[in-house]
Amino acid sequence: MAERPEDLNLPNAVITRIIKDSLPEGVAIAKEARSAIAKAASVFVLFTTSSANNLAQKNKKKTVNAQDVFNALKEMEFEKFIEPLQESLEVHKKTQQSKKEQKEAKAKAKKAQESETTEAVEGSGADNIEETSTEDAVETDKENDLRPETVD
Amino acid sequence: MASPSKNGNVKDSPSRSSSHPTDLVLPTQRVKMIMKSCPDVDMVPQETLHLITKCTELFIKYLVEETIRNAEDRTRVDYEALAQIVHTKDHLEFLRDTIPKKITWAEARKFMAENDNKFEGFH
Numbered sequence: 001m002a003e004r005p006e007d008l009n010l011p012n013a014v015i016t017r018i019i020k021d022s023l024p025e026g027v028a029i030a031k032e033a034r035s036a037i038a039k040a041a042s043v044f045v046l047f048t049t050s051s052a053n054n055l056a057q058k059n060k061k062k063t064v065n066a067q068d069v070f071n072a073l074k075e076m077e078f079e080k081f082i083e084p085l086q087e088s089l090e091v092h093k094k095t096q097q098s099k100k101e102q103k104e105a106k107a108k109a110k111k112a113q114e115s116e117t118t119e120a121v122e123g124s125g126a127d128n129i130e131e132t133s134t135e136d137a138v139e140t141d142k143e144n145d146l147r148p149e150t151v152d
Numbered sequence: 153m154a155s156p157s158k159n160g161n162v163k164d165s166p167s168r169s170s171s172h173p174t175d176l177v178l179p180t181q182r183v184k185m186i187m188k189s190c191p192d193v194d195m196v197p198q199e200t201l202h203l204i205t206k207c208t209e210l211f212i213k214y215l216v217e218e219t220i221r222n223a224e225d226r227t228r229v230d231y232e233a234l235a236q237i238v239h240t241k242d243h244l245e246f247l248r249d250t251i252p253k254k255i256t257w258a259e260a261r262k263f264m265a266e267n268d269n270k271f272e273g274f275h
Contacts, residue, residue: 036250
């Protein structure tokens with residue numbers, strides 16, 4: 001699908017960061033080694049994906065799932081990755097779940113706020129009360145007043 | 153080991169790497185593009201993308217650590233040391249074309265001389 005060769009490369013800056021984080025104090029990496037590792041990372045994605053995909057297809061499945069990835073890693077002799085990956089997945093799922101809940105809670109709160117505002121301010125024309133937090137001081141005064149004196 | 157801190161680089165963790173398990177460092181969209189360039193790969197579930205991205209990060213870390221472990225000069229990760237582990241460890245065989253061993257010009261000439269009949273025009 002990718003038409004330009006760079007599409008299949010991972011960004012150098014990020015690879016460098018991961019490498020640097022893995023280096024002990026005082027150890028440097030040669031430029032050539034760094035770019036070789038970058039290429040190796042892309043090849044690893046391809047190889048792991050294709051191995052996992054083969055396993056999925058063998059089991060007559062259309063999509064590659066987590067178990068296929070774990071089994072592929074076993075085949076590739078990278079079993080040691082499985083445990084940290086499982087942990088990572090757990091945390092990821094929990095984060096996704098709590099993000100979802102936060103979003104829902106926010107939406108609910110906003111809805112409740114909106115309906116309160118429309119009840120309290122009847123036809124005063126100041127429907128935009130909740131949105132004028134950064135607007136002129138004049139507007140704010142109006143809000144605090146609560147009496148539609150200067151509003152027409 | 154999973155510290156609940158929300159800040160990216162957790163430098164005080166024992167492994168010295170960005171160990172917050174949920175923060176992926178590699179861009180998932182790019183990883184997805186690479187995955188989709190595989191024939192027969194159709195849809196990539198979110199979970200699978202997360203796993204492949206994360207395990208590639210682990211792999212990079214692994215390559216660096218192994219290279220240092222096996223290197224003569226442990227203050228530096230150089231190409232030769234990297235190629236060395238790729239060509240000696242069985243499970244890194246898939247990288248042998250990507251990270252070829254380098255030979256000197258003298259060695260190359262010797263090889264060509266010995267295989268004279270296979271290299272036309274290189275005299």
